[in-house]
Amino acid sequence: MKQAILARSDLGMTPGKLAAQVAHASLSAYLKVDSNTQKIWRKDGQTKIVLKVSDKDALFEFKKIAENNRISASIIQDAGRTQLEPGTITTLGIGPAEDSIIDDIICDLPLY
């Protein structure tokens, strides 16, 4: 099992800002799956991959694809206290779910 977190590369986020937004997406998507899936993924080492998308539209496209595959998906809006405008869409968490399903969804995206 794994979780994928997609993040925009067009916002100029610092590494720390990116990391906080990724953590936010990770937890939000995790909380949407059933407790058995949560448990299996945690015991399996909480595998996560962080991938780059070009813009906001791409995040929404991948959210739709994930939902069409019945995989949990959480879009994150930054609260805008620092660096970004309030309400900026930053990241998308997908899963955890079976490796093969996640891989099919994110196949061509580069690592962040």
Place this chain on the structure above:
Amino acid sequence: MKQAILARSDLGMTPGKLAAQVAHASLSAYLKVDSNTQKIWRKDGQTKIVLKVSDKDALFEFKKIAENNRISASIIQDAGRTQLEPGTITTLGIGPAEDSIIDDIICDLPLY
């Protein structure tokens, strides 16, 4: 309420690798607090800050300080599938807890 995640700056992690390790620490520390604290923090916007420490020893020092303040603290070891040696200590999640307690613990650390 807020959560602090401390990450080593001496490992040369890529932004994506850093983000995955921060997300790992965030979820692990979150799972150690009671469900009421979890709920309050989530409703409050899941505030997280990502801070820089110089090395592994610093992570263990801050873990001790957090635990002395009775705050949840989770040290993360990388599985070592990519980039880092297996078992490398990468990050420390602290809290969520009251802002003032977290601020007292991490006061002088720079943002990542």
